[in-house]
Amino acid sequence: MTVFNKGKDRFKSLLDKLRAKGPGDRSNSLTENFRTESSDEKNEKGSFTMVERVRQHKWLFGKSAAAFGLMIAVVWSGHHYVQASMVDYYQVIANGEEIGIVADPSKVEQFKQDKRAELSKVSSDVRVVVVEPRIELKHERAFNEQTDDQAVLERLSGFFSSYPVGIELLVDGKPMGVLKDEASAQQMLEQLKANAVAALSKKKESGKVGILSASAKEAPVSTELLKADFVQQVEMKEIRIEVEDLTTPEQLQTKLETGNIAPTKYTVQEGDCVSCIAKKLDIPKQVIYQNNPTVTNDMIKVGQQLDLTVLQPTVAVRTVEKVVENQEIQYDTEYVQDDNMRLGVTETLKTGKNGLKTVTFELTKVGGLLEEEKILNENIVNTPVKAVIKRGTKVVKGEGTGKFAWPVSSPNISSTFGTRWGAFHKGIDITGNKSITAADNGKVIAAGTKSDYGNYIILDHLNGYTTLYGHLSKILTTKGAIVEKGEQIGIMGSTGDSTGVHLHFEVRTNDTPQNPLKYLNR
Incomplete structure (x- = not known):
């Protein structure tokens, strides 16, 4: 400008x-x-x-x-x-199927935990199995992408399911019942074993000794339970159930212990004896003793009511015990012959004294009933002192020496003498060579048959002792015969009230049963 x-x-x-x-x-x-x-x-x-x-x-x-x-x-x-405007999001894939996108992957993880907890709380009495989908989260990024986390989680919910499970108990492959979990089943089975062990202790305490020779020294010194297991095969299997299928541990335990058998009562009649009742009703004698602890030494009376319930448990508990007992060792007697003394007249020159030994047994029982008995070892505690007696030389045929030999060669003891938790065994049961020989010189005072002993022989040794040989298959002597020590008198068998081939052997003084193992040492 x-x-x-x-x-x-x-x-x-x-x-x-x-x-x-x-x-x-x-x-x-x-x-x-x-x-x-x-x-x-x-x-x-x-x-x-x-x-x-x-x-x-x-x-x-x-x-x-x-x-x-x-x-x-x-x-x-x-x-x-x-x-x-770029957005990070995650593609949610359930079991290979894309169901939507979410902005926050932690919500998916939290949803899984919440859904699992929700489905697990169907009932406190049953365990629930939650079926979860296979979930994948694929990270992606896009311009102004819109997400709807809640809608995706709602769709994801349809991929979850659940069902109740329980523990089925099988005995030899047969279903017995269903419990809520394995812990309950295991606890119930352990209780079954504990009850069986407790019953053993109760029977030991209730057993009454009425025979004079069964002294306190022969009561068990110690008892150790070695093992308790089931005879049958017991299995547990997890199965899918309905809640109403469950049973309680108490109900299942009763079923396994008793087989749901109803009680059986019997009233003693004129002429009844324990072995007679057992034979008449085809039940073991031990059941009578076990169910009726007041029965001692076969003593029953007319009108007495007996519990003869024979339980048939679905599961039987086998127990193995180690029992240590003290037993006397009968002293030997040395006889000095005197020709001037009449037979039967004696003079004690030196008093004898019994010894003492501890005997260890292994007892196997099924359902509380003795199935097998083994002698594991014997230890001498006190050595017996030999007696010296002078007696006349005039020999009377059949007079015993006072020292007994085994009536069976290669002997094995299958049942010992004394009270065995409710039942008194008057002798010992021996297996081995089937030839039966006289344990000492004696006279046959009985040779015949009884319901309990079967074929039996009684020898009087003319010195205060008698011996009995029971369950023979054959008798090879006659009443009144004189037999020598070691002479064959019969053949082993399983006659009378017997559960197998064996010899029932008794030693008596003045008709009172003694423990034969006092006189028979290995």
């Missing part, structure tokens, strides 16, 4: 000079002045053009720069907007 104004002022000054001169002068002057002015104006105009051009270039440059800057700003802000 300054250059323009200057040009305007100069043009006005030139017009004023032309008006002052004449026409001729005006033309020349005007021309001259115009030239002069034109020359000056040219100079100024040239200067003006350069300035304007510079100004125009500056404006264009600035405009381009502003446009470029705007473009950069638009690009940058657009990139920033895109980046700000």
Whole structure:
């Protein structure tokens, strides 16, 4: 604007000079002045053009720069907007099936835990198995992606299911009942074993000794339970159930212990005896003793009511015990013969004294009933002192020596003498060679058959001792015969009240049963 104004002022000054001169002068002057002015104006105009051009270039440059800057700003802000709008999300895949996307994967994990807890709380009395899907989370990223976590979790819920399970108890492969869990089943089985062991102790305490020879020394010194297990194969298996299928441990235990057998009562009649009742009703004698602890030494009376319940447990407990007992060792007697003394007349020169030994047995029982008895070892505690007796030399046939030999060669003892938890055994049971021989010189005072002994023989050794041989398959002597020590008198069998081939052997003094092991040492 300054250059323009200057040009305007100069043009006005030139017009004023032309008006002052004449026409001729005006033309020349005007021309001259115009030239002069034109020359000056040219100079100024040239200067003006350069300035304007510079100004125009500056404006264009600035405009381009502003446009470029705007473009950069638009690009940058657009990139920033895109980046700000990018969303991280997770594709949820259940059992290979895409069910939706979630923004927070921790919600899926928490949902699993909550669903598992929810399905497990069907009942406190039953265990529930929760079936969960195989869940995969695939991470992805996209522009302005929209997620709906709750909707996905609701769809995921349909992939979860549950069902109740219990523990089925099988005995020899046969189902017995269902309990809620393995711990309950195991506890119930352990209680079965504990009851069987407790019953053994009760029978030992209730056993009554009525025989004089069964002294306190022959009571068990110690008893150790070695093992308690089941005769049958007992298994536990987890199965799918309905809640109403469950039974209580108490109900199942009763079923396994008793077989749900009803009690049986019997009233003693005229002429009854323990072995007679057992044979008549086809039950073991030991059941009578076991169920009726008041019965001692086979003594029963008319009108007495007996419990003859024979339980048929589904599961039988086998126990193995180690029992240590003290037993007397009968002293030997040395006889000094005197021809001047009449037979049967004796004179004690030296008093004898019994010794003492500890005998260790292994007893195997099933359901409390003795199944097997083994003698593990014998240890001498006190050695017996031999007696010396003078007696007449006049020998009467059949008089015993006072020292007994084993009536069976290669003997094995299957049952020992004394009270065995409710039942008194008057002798010992021996297996081995089937040939039965006289244990000492004697006279046959009985040879026949009884319901309990079967075929039996009784020898009187004419010195205060008698011996009995029972369950023979054949008798090889007759009543009144005189037999010598070691002479064969019968053959081993299983007649009478017997559970197998063996010899029942008794030693008596004044008709009182003695422990044969006092006289028979290995």
